[in-house]
Each structure stands twice: as C-alpha cells, then as structure tokens.
Amino acid sequence: MTGDAFKALVAEQVLILDGATGTELSKRGMPAGVCPELWVLEHPEAIRGVQSDYAAAGSRCVYAPTFGGNRCKLAEFGREKDVVAINRDLARLSRAAAPGCLIFGDMAPTGQFIEPVGDLAFEDAVAIYREQAEGLLAGGVDGFAIETMMDIQETRAAVLAVRELCDLPIMVTMTFEKGQRTLTGNDPVSALITLQALGVSAFGCNCSMGPEGMLDIIRLLKPYARVPLIAKPNAGLPQWQDGRTVFSMGAAAFGVFGPEFVAAGAGILGGCCGTTPEHIRSLANGLAGLRPPQIGAAHGACVSHARGYREVSRQAPFAVIGERINPTGKKALQAELREGKFDLVSRYADEQIAAGAALLDVNFGLSGIDELAMMREGVAMLARDYAAPLCVDTTRADVAEAALRCYPGRALFNSISAEKDRLEKVLPVAAKYGAMLVLLPITDEGIPATLAERIAVIKRIFAEAKKYGYSKDDVCVDGLVMTVSASPDAAELTLGLVEWCAREWGVNCVCGLSNVSFGLPRRDLINRAFLGMAIGRGLNMAIANPMLVDIMETVAAGDVLCGRDVRMQGFLGRYGNSDGGGVATSAAAAGSAAALTPEDAV
Amino acid sequence: MTGDAFKALVAEQVLILDGATGTELSKRGMPAGVCPELWVLEHPEAIRGVQSDYAAAGSRCVYAPTFGGNRCKLAEFGREKDVVAINRDLARLSRAAAPGCLIFGDMAPTGQFIEPVGDLAFEDAVAIYREQAEGLLAGGVDGFAIETMMDIQETRAAVLAVRELCDLPIMVTMTFEKGQRTLTGNDPVSALITLQALGVSAFGCNCSMGPEGMLDIIRLLKPYARVPLIAKPNAGLPQWQDGRTVFSMGAAAFGVFGPEFVAAGAGILGGCCGTTPEHIRSLANGLAGLRPPQIGAAHGACVSHARGYREVSRQAPFAVIGERINPTGKKALQAELREGKFDLVSRYADEQIAAGAALLDVNFGLSGIDELAMMREGVAMLARDYAAPLCVDTTRADVAEAALRCYPGRALFNSISAEKDRLEKVLPVAAKYGAMLVLLPITDEGIPATLAERIAVIKRIFAEAKKYGYSKDDVCVDGLVMTVSASPDAAELTLGLVEWCAREWGVNCVCGLSNVSFGLPRRDLINRAFLGMAIGRGLNMAIANPMLVDIMETVAAGDVLCGRDVRMQGFLGRYGNSDGGGVATSAAAAGSAAALTPEDAV
Ligand SMILES: [Zn+2]
Ligand SMILES: [Zn+2]
Ligand SMILES: [Zn+2]
Structure with missing residues (x-):
C-alpha cells in the first residue's frame, strides 16, 4: 500500500x-x-x-x-x-x-x-x-x-x-x-x-490512559494536525485486582467513546490494553455511518524541539531568529570553536532565549574548523540543553544532513537558493527531514536586480520544493536585505518582496536586518526603522540579534499593532509594569536636552 | 479680463x-x-x-x-x-x-x-x-x-x-x-x-538688478512655480555718471537676454529702470517665434513663512509637525494662556524647531480663553520670531481667518472634515488664503468604521476643495489613528488609509501618532513602531512631539530607507559623528543586562 x-x-x-x-x-x-x-x-x-x-x-x-x-x-x-x-x-x-x-x-x-x-x-x-x-x-x-x-x-x-x-x-x-x-x-x-x-x-x-484522558490529547493535537490522528486507548484506567492489573471498562462503555473521538478529531481508532474483540465490535457499531474528521490544521506551520514548538506563520507572533551562534565576524567565538569549546555557544543560546528569540540560528561555517562535526555536536548540545527550536544554517548538504538527522524536532533550514548545488543536493536533505525552508532569491548568476526577477526565482525554488511535498506554509522567503548606502532603493526593493510574500503569495517572510545599514552611523536607528517598515509591509520573521533591546521592543509593539498579540498579553507581560515614564527614560538616554513635564511625556 | x-x-x-x-x-x-x-x-x-x-x-x-x-x-x-x-x-x-x-x-x-x-x-x-x-x-x-x-x-x-x-x-x-x-x-x-x-x-x-542677476532668480523660482514667471529687469546695473544714476546696457544687449529668460523659465518679460521702447523692441525681436516656457513645478507643494519654505510632498523628506503648541492636557500652558502670556509657546517653538520639526502646529482651543485673539496674537508672534511654517489648527472659521489673514506665508490648515460647518464655513476661508489642507475623514455622523467609507469621505471632502482650486498636491489626508487597545485592527485600518493615499491616490498622508498607544504601557514603543510601519506604508508627515528622540530618529532613518534623504546628507549630518557605539548606548540605556562585545554591537 x-x-x-x-x-x-x-x-x-x-x-x-x-x-x-x-x-x-x-x-x-x-x-x-x-x-x-x-x-x-x-x-x-x-x-x-x-x-x-x-x-x-x-x-x-x-x-x-x-x-x-x-x-x-x-x-x-x-x-x-x-x-x-x-x-x-x-x-x-x-x-x-x-x-x-x-x-x-x-x-x-x-x-x-x-x-x-x-x-x-x-x-x-x-x-x-x-x-x-x-x-x-x-x-x-x-x-x-x-x-x-x-x-x-x-x-x-x-x-x-x-x-x-x-x-x-x-x-x-x-x-x-x-x-x-x-x-x-x-x-x-x-x-x-x-x-x-x-x-x-x-x-x-x-x-x-483510558478513552477519557486520550480525548484530551486528541483535542490538543487537532489544531496542529496535518495527518489523521490515532486513538488506541486502554479499556479504562488500570486497577489492581486479585494480584493483577485489570482494565474494567466494558465493551459498551468503550464503544460510546468512538463518536466522541471522531468529534475531537481522531480518524483512526482501536484499543490497547484490556480491549477485546467485543470492545472493537462495540466501537465499530458506534462508528457506523460516521465520516472521518476533516484534516486541516487550524494553526499555521510550526517548528519544534523535543519539548516544545513554535508556530511560524503570519498569524502567529513575530518570530525573531537569534543570529548570534555564527562565527562570522566574532573573534572570541571563532577562537573557542577552533578549540572545540561550546561555552560561548551556550552563553549565546541562554542570552538569546532570555531576550525573546523564538528560534536560534546555528551556523558553524568557518575556515579551519570541521563544520560537519561541529554542527553535529553543537546541534546535539543545543537540542539537549535549550528549549528553543533551531534554525540550521549551512550551505553544505552533508552538514545539513548531520544536523537535521540528529535534531529531535522540526528545524528551520537556512537556506535553499536557486543555485544548482542547493536545489540538487541540499534541498533533498532538508526535505527528507521535513525542515521548514528559508527560500533565498539568489541564483548561480548572483542576486537578481529587480523585484520581478526575485519573485520569479522564489517561484522557481518553490516549484522544486513542491516536488518534495512542501506547501507554502512550510517555507519562508528571505527578503534579501541589501545595503541602502549602496543604493537608495535597496530598502524598497526588499520591502516590495516582503509585501508580495505577505499579500500576494501568502507566505512567511524573513529578513536579516543588519545588512541594510552597512556603512552608516547609528546603524541601530536604521535597523530599527527598517524593521518597523518591514513589519508594516508584512514581515513576520527576522534573523537578528535579540540582545538589541530596540529590535525586541519593535517586535513586541509590532505584534500589538498587527493584532497578533492576542489581548496584548505578550506586550503587557513584558512591559506591563512600566508606564509613561519609560518615554522620558528613552528620551533622556538618547541624549535629549529636554526635560519633559509629565503631562507631555507621551 | x-x-x-x-x-x-x-x-x-x-x-x-x-x-x-x-x-x-x-x-x-x-x-x-x-x-x-x-x-x-x-x-x-x-x-x-x-x-x-x-x-x-x-x-x-x-x-x-x-x-x-x-x-x-x-x-x-x-x-x-x-x-x-x-x-x-x-x-x-x-x-x-x-x-x-x-x-x-x-x-x-x-x-x-x-x-x-x-x-x-x-x-x-x-x-x-x-x-x-x-x-x-x-x-x-x-x-x-x-x-x-x-x-x-x-x-x-x-x-x-x-x-x-x-x-x-x-x-x-x-x-x-x-x-x-x-x-x-x-x-x-x-x-x-x-x-x-x-x-x-x-x-x-x-x-x-540687470538681466544677468535676475536670470539667477528666475532659475531659482522655476522648480517651484505653478504660475508664469515675470522678469522685468533694469537696463543693466546702475552706474553713477555725471551726478546721476544711469543704466548703460543698450537695447541690443538687453534684447539678447529675452531667449535666455524664456529658457530659464520666465514667460512674461519687460524692462524696468533705464529701459526704453528700443529695449522693448529689441526684446520683442529676440523673442519672435519663441513659445512660452512650460509651467509645472518640479517640486511638490510647499508651505512657507516670511523667510523660508518647506516642501511637503511624498518626494521630500518626512515632515514632522510639532504638536506641542496646544493647550490640551498641558496645565502649565493653559495657565499661561489664561494670563495672556506666550513664554511657554515661545519655548515650545524654540525646542521643537531645534529638535527638527518641519512645521509647528498652533492650536489655542481652550475653554476660558479668547481663541480668536490668542490665535491672531500667537500666529503673529510665531511668524515674526521663528523660522518655521505654521500649521493653523482650529475648528472655527473666524479663528482660521484671523490666523491665515495675518500669517505672512502659506500655512497648513488642520483640518477640513466632511462636517457641514467645516465644508461650508471653514473650507472657504482656508481656500481664500491658499492654505494647504489636512483632510480629516470624519462626518457629522462621526468616524466611519471601514477603510472604504473613510476613503469615500476623503474623496467627498476633496471634491469640495477642488471647487476652490485645490489639487491633490495641496492636501494631506489625516490617517485617523485610533487606539489599538480598543480594537486590534485599529492600526491596520489606519495603515490601509496611509497606503491608499501613498499608492492609489498619490497624496500626502499625515498621522497624529500618540492615539494609537492610548491605555498601554511603554507608549513610546508602540508609537515608534507604528511610525516605522506607517512610513513603510507611505506615511510622509506626522503630527508628533519632536522632543521624543526616538520619533525623530525613526523619521531620520525612514528618510534614508525611503530614498528621500539625498546622499543621506540629513542622516549623516545628524548622526555622522556617532558610530556603532550608539547601539550599545541604546541597549544599555533601555536596561539590557548584556555587555555587548564590540564586534557584536551591530
Ligand atoms: Zn496498552
Ligand atoms: Zn503595502
Ligand atoms: Zn526699476
């Protein structure tokens, strides 16, 4: 079959x-x-x-x-x-x-x-x-x-x-x-x-568990399920009787649960300990004429780790992917990795999760280290010690396989471009493990100059991914942030792609923020404003440094403004104890000479 | 005629x-x-x-x-x-x-x-x-x-x-x-x-001046002209000869300038001191067969004061309208105004201009004061002492007339709604003085609930304004910012209107920022993020408090990202002496526990 x-x-x-x-x-x-x-x-x-x-x-x-x-x-x-x-x-x-x-x-x-x-x-x-x-x-x-x-x-x-x-x-x-x-x-x-x-x-x-407890689990699973759900409960809770464990729920009582399981979302039913052919007959009789429940996750796609998960969709809160576990430009981290130590990796994981990162990007691409071994060991360590889904970040198919094979969850994979090697070698590996994909609009010829070309490249990559069963839910498009000091329309080009993803195509869009401000002073201001603008155009993910407070502030406020922060619990949880005085603090901190009177503070 | x-x-x-x-x-x-x-x-x-x-x-x-x-x-x-x-x-x-x-x-x-x-x-x-x-x-x-x-x-x-x-x-x-x-x-x-x-x-x-100097003025005027330009120069520069002033440029030399004036943008030519019928004949001969220059300002609409002007258009840098000269919610200012004093008004003007406000909103609507007299006196004082265009802010036709009549420039007028009184009484006054208009999508029935209704109201107001000669260039639409804590889609409703203005209709759009965050903690974060999002959707003006540093930072960065800050001179002028360290400052100031290493600072 x-x-x-x-x-x-x-x-x-x-x-x-x-x-x-x-x-x-x-x-x-x-x-x-x-x-x-x-x-x-x-x-x-x-x-x-x-x-x-x-x-x-x-x-x-x-x-x-x-x-x-x-x-x-x-x-x-x-x-x-x-x-x-x-x-x-x-x-x-x-x-x-x-x-x-x-x-x-x-x-x-x-x-x-x-x-x-x-x-x-x-x-x-x-x-x-x-x-x-x-x-x-x-x-x-x-x-x-x-x-x-x-x-x-x-x-x-x-x-x-x-x-x-x-x-x-x-x-x-x-x-x-x-x-x-x-x-x-x-x-x-x-x-x-x-x-x-x-x-x-x-x-x-x-x-x-018996049917009752299992119903709760089925109800929990239903909004996330893209495959039929199975319930194969015991005949009630075990009881100790005459020196042995017995399951005392009779066939008739057991069968009553059939329609309840179907209503809760299960489409495949059977029995486990203590059930008999009579239980199955009772179940079958109760189910006669019932159609299986519809499959179709209410929630968007998710990534997961061994002990938790995170929805990554345009309805879910904005996802910041912590970018710091990456040796590029980080001398101390480079030195540690060359020695095979993971102390800084651990610290970056701790700090980024505490700061609110939804995922951790993991990149060990550095000349002079064994990227494959380091990735395998690093992913295993992070998956064991930290409760955050990972974003596996490599250009190599073998490194991707090493990471995704040992990772006890569904990872995000960064990234699949239209380069031949990525489509032919890396994509099959990411697909085998079902990783969510970052689609990067780059070809073997380089970065397409226009928005239309970038869109065409994204569609081409997705067409390949689709052959492996990927749906739009399972991908996010990299907005490909370029440097605004090199070209005044660089930001708009990216924002146009962000908007196309959000509105036309209906897919997740992610940006690495910091490129945009390369070569300028006060890069924090440019990055922060760009993030706000991109959120306004539909961005729902960013690869960023969550230790930068104003990035996380902008993300939190953006979720409120986009209606993604249900009853504003995220924002109120984070900032509920502060008040208007925070404004004065910000202003004073940034060097304003003005002494704001309280009634003017907002 | x-x-x-x-x-x-x-x-x-x-x-x-x-x-x-x-x-x-x-x-x-x-x-x-x-x-x-x-x-x-x-x-x-x-x-x-x-x-x-x-x-x-x-x-x-x-x-x-x-x-x-x-x-x-x-x-x-x-x-x-x-x-x-x-x-x-x-x-x-x-x-x-x-x-x-x-x-x-x-x-x-x-x-x-x-x-x-x-x-x-x-x-x-x-x-x-x-x-x-x-x-x-x-x-x-x-x-x-x-x-x-x-x-x-x-x-x-x-x-x-x-x-x-x-x-x-x-x-x-x-x-x-x-x-x-x-x-x-x-x-x-x-x-x-x-x-x-x-x-x-x-x-x-x-x-x-003679034709030469006047050519420079015509060239200066041309990009802003919506009416034909006139040059009526003297016959060269005056010279003191035999006890009297003489103008020595001959008719032939004078006539040569005719085509140059037309090329520079003047369509109405004549002579002033020292010119004779011979000069005019020479001019006329030189112009034979020449078509008048095209009228059509290269720059967008501008507001002005006696000694300067500011372009207000979607190509120009973002315009922050300083909101502080407004007694609403300001006890100290209310007390001063009740005594007829303008010390705080002056201070707010000073501070807001220093902070980078492009215009100053002027509102004296306060029960218990003579709004008309106060407005006339306040506008006269501000126009005399401060080099910033004003935004006259009142709901009363008589107050509008008092302000606009004495104001020695082109003001912005805030605002014309679809309320009967505004259309019938206030609009004619604003139109008489040629003020730019803020169009506010409110009717006698209140605030329209949907974006489509708001757009319809704006179009209705504009149709009335058009009867007085207003073009799209001469108006800005108020995005009507509502409170996100009252309705999760409040921000998107405003952003939708902003985008419609910027992309569909091609007009300026202005927002008052602070409403959006009413009732929430850390309103600065919400306001700042909303501003970034709105800039991303096309906002080019805001009524805001320019003393709030992060608002002005977002505006400056937004201009860079929108390509409106030519060669980034505005941003570099403001922040060119700071460097990446600014990031650490921001982060530290906002209470981050992280000590960023230098290579991680951006
Ligand atoms: Zn069992
Ligand atoms: Zn848009
Ligand atoms: Zn003269």
Missing part, C-alpha cells in the same frame, strides 16, 4: 484498528514470561484466532504480533540473530489470519534509552529498527505501526529506518503519562509536528 | 510688458521732484507718447502710470483725498494711449513699513490698496501689476485688496537685493509659494 492509498482510505472511512493482542493470546494459553513472538510462531492457531476475531469484530487493520520483535527484545531470549525471519513469519501469519485486513508491522520501544537520555547511539537505534522493518517487509506488510513510543528520538529512529527502506504508510502512536508528556518529557503537539514533518501518515497515542 | 483668459494668453505667447515709464516721461519734460501721477494727468500727451511707443515697440501689456497712486504717496502732494479719481483717470489715459494693449493697474509700495517690521497695521495697508484698486477698476483696467514690492506682508495686503474686489488677473513682481532677499528679508521662493497660493496669476521680479 502506498502512502497516498492510505491517505485516500482514511479520508473516506474511520479506520478501525485492532484491540489488545497480548491479553487475547493469554486467554488462548500463552503463559506469562514467555517471548510472545516466539510463542506465537509456535502457536499459529492462537494468533489466527485472535486476529480473525478482530477482523470479524470490525477491525480493518490489524498489527502483526511483532511488538517485541526487535533485536534488543529478542536478545532477552537469545534470538537476536533471527530478527528478520521472525518478523517475516509473524507478518505472514497475520496476513493468513485476517486476509481482508490491512496488516501493519508493529514496532515498539527497544527498551533502551537513546542519546542524550541514555547510551544507545541514534544510528544504532536506526539499525535496530531497520532490521525489524526488513523482516516485516519480507513478510509483506501493508504498512508500519510504530506504537507505545516514549521517546521522540527512538520514534524518529524507527520512522527513518522505515523511510530509508520503503514508501509504505507509517502510523505512529506514542504513550503519554499523566501531565501529557512521555516518559522522556516529549509533549504530544511537538511530537506531532516533528513526525508529520518527517512524513508519517498518521499520528496519535496508545496505551497508558 | 478674467484670470482664466490671462492664463490662456500667457500659455500661448511670451507676454511682453512695457519698459521704464519715469525716465521716458522725463525725456518728455517731466521735471524732477514732481508727483508723476499728477504731472501725467496734466500732460496726457506725454503718457500717450510713451505708451504708444511701447505698444509700437511690441508691448502687449502696459502699466497704467499709477505707481505712486496710493494714499500714502499722494498725501506727500496733498492729494490723498483724490486716490480713486486719479487712478481712474490715469487708467483711462493708458487705455486711450495703447488701445491694442492690456492695461494693468500699477500698484507699488506705500513707502511705509507694515507690522511687524513697521507701524502700519496690516488691515490699513489692505484699505490703502483697496482704495487705489477701486480707482483702477473704475478706470477699466484689465488686471493689476503689483510691482517693486519689498515686503511680503505689504504684497499680501495689495493682493488681498484686489482679490476682495474683483477676479482680474494679478501680476506681482518683487525687488530683490543682492543676496536675493527683499529689503525686509523675504526670499524669492518663499514669496512665490505664498503668493501663488494666494491666487496671483504671475509672479516674478522687477528693478534692482
């Missing part, structure tokens, strides 16, 4: 998954403590019974019994050498058991923690899942269900493993604890943003 | 005036020391000879011999009671002498100085010229030549006197000394701006 066929299917019907497999196998004689994968291979009639019951109850998609079929888990039973064969054979058993159903290969946690939380290297995790996926593919699965995931990096490893093997649809469900975080601290929305950018076909949650 | 007929005539041909009258009369026996007007009445054959000679030489317009025919001059000869009869009879003599020519009534200085330079009250001067003009009208003149004027207020008095009697064309020529100022300090361009706004049909210079 292709991703597109899956998409068409779930657009047309609420897709009903199966329920619990383990407890059903126990009912059919599987003893506690055995390896379920091996026991099933030895008792094919058991899985045939379970899955044909689910198919009869209404499941349209059942998971192959390969939950623990990865090398780490099988090693506990000395069978780490047989991963491919075991998964292949189990997939075939499911196919035979439920011939009318889609069979999705089940992949689940390895039981180990990945860097930086644990010791397992990211690439080792990818290899582990690749091996399992190869077996499942050999068994003829229709797609993959990566479930019960508790860590975004392990999930990304599993998704990448599948993606690097085939184009089959991938459903991902993660398990959120109370507090709506996974065990390693990932939140549902950030995970959704990261994974849908990485190309999963559906996302949601399974296990850990 | 109507003003329009005159306009058509001078559009079609270079209009040739007469030459000197006094010296020609002397040649025909007029003794030194007599009253020329009375002597001519007694020797009609003399003027008949002079003027028929000029007509034969090529003059198409001759001046009635009434140069000294005002009450002040005639009083020197005891004939102040006969002004009307003398002027009437002299005009009739000219008509008979040169039947094919236009006869323009000649009015010239009273010989007294008007307030504030001298003691003669402005209204007395108007009365003196009115009396003379009544006589000339009775004599059937085709128009008026107000010549050899040395003071803008005396000139305005003469023009207003004629305008209040009839619609005949008025030509004004002033006499500029070396240094290109009149005796009382008026410069040619400011006088042109003031008088063409007041409705004169042509403007230029006569006497005092």
